[in-house]
Amino acid sequence: MTDQVVKSLTDPSFLIALLVGIAVFATVFTAMPSLIGNPLKARMKAVALERDELRAKQRVRLAAESDRRRGALREQQHAGMRNIVERLDLRRALVDEGTLNKLKVAGFRGQNPLTRFLFFRLVLPFVGLVLAAVYVFVMGGAAEKPVFVKIFICIVAAYVGFYLPVLYVSNRATKRKQSIQQAWPDALDLMLICVESGMSVEAALRKVADEIGSQSVDLAEEFVLTNAELSYLTERRQAYENLAARTGLDSVKSVTQALIQAERYGTPVAHALRVLAAESRDMRMNAAEKKAAALPPKLTVPMILFFLPVLFAIILGPAGIQISERGLFGDKQQSSSE
Structure with a gap:
């Protein structure tokens, strides 16, 4: 019995099968971590995803706070303008359907652009009047003119300031x-x-x-x-x-x-x-x-002012040079003959 066991253990085929089995087991055992996956890598990936999610949430929160602050600041600015416009009841005096349509065509929508428009129509006449008065009476502009003319200049400046927002809106609407x-x-x-x-x-x-x-x-x-x-x-x-x-x-x-x-x-x-x-x-x-x-009529004046003088100089220049040279040579010949 013992001899048979020893003979089986020393059999080359058995030894080869045993070695093959051990090699297969070692291979599977060695490759098992790669088949299962690296838990550290998976954990780090999960942590990275969670970190990115937290960053995104933080970024959204900061953006919302920044927008809220800017919105609050804009609301404070518009609140002051709105109070002035509402107290003076400028909408009833200056706003009609045509004004609203012009603002829409110019790309200004909502109540805030209308409030700014009315506020600047109220403020800019006084600004123009003050600037014109400083220029005329303080800085000595139009000093030789009479007082009536100076006052008229100030009134025209205030009038221009009153219609300056309308001109801006019209220009913006035309470009748009x-x-x-x-x-x-x-x-x-x-x-x-x-x-x-x-x-x-x-x-x-x-x-x-x-x-x-x-x-x-x-x-x-x-x-x-x-x-x-x-x-x-x-x-x-x-x-x-x-x-x-x-x-x-x-x-x-x-x-x-x-x-x-x-x-x-x-x-x-x-x-x-x-x-x-x-x-x-x-x-x-x-x-x-x-x-x-429409280009030929528009090019007539530039051609007369810029092109024709150069053309005349190019055409008549050599003739003038020849005439001057002949005149000079003629004078020399006449003086030599005398």
Whole structure:
């Protein structure tokens, strides 16, 4: 029995099988940590995620506090202006429907821009009057003029200060309308592509706002506001009418009317957008041709003042030099003959 056991243990096949088993066990035992995973690494990853989450929360809290502080500061500033405007009842005296429409077209929405507008219309006349009085009576400006003329200059300065906010709003509205008008045909083409691809009007407005922002920020802002109004207003027609009122452009108004009619009667939006996009491109081309046609009259005065004298100098310069040389040579010949 013992000899058989010893013989089995010394059998080469048995020894090979035993060594193979030990090698397999060692391999599995060695590779077990890599198969299970490093718990320290997993723990560190969890800690890192938790740290990032805490940082994000802290960042959001600090941003909210900063916004709250800035908002409180702005509210304090607007509160002082608002108190002055409300005490003097400037809205009833200076505000009408046209003023509100101009502020909307210029991009000023809400009560705070209106409050600032009225406050500056109240303050700037006194500022202009004081500056003109200091210049005329203290610094000696227009000293040779009579007192009546000096007083008239002060009144004109106050008048200019009173209408300076109106001029600023009008200039801002004009620039904003030009920016929207230049980008409007491209925006209609993009909207047509989005609608024909199966998007809804809201999705098309959102996509066009993302794409047209590099060309016109004002138009992208208007599309975002219209998309928001389509989401919460009870009547979609009101959102389109607000878009036309905020832009103040006939081309935008025609598109909004087409969208209103399409939603009311169920007509296809793509056909109306295609026609209106072609009209907008034609209008932009006509405007460019009109500017090109107006260039010759505008270039007449610069040509007379700058180009023609140089041209005359180039043409008549060599002739003048030849005439002067001939005259000089003629005088020398006459003196030598004498």
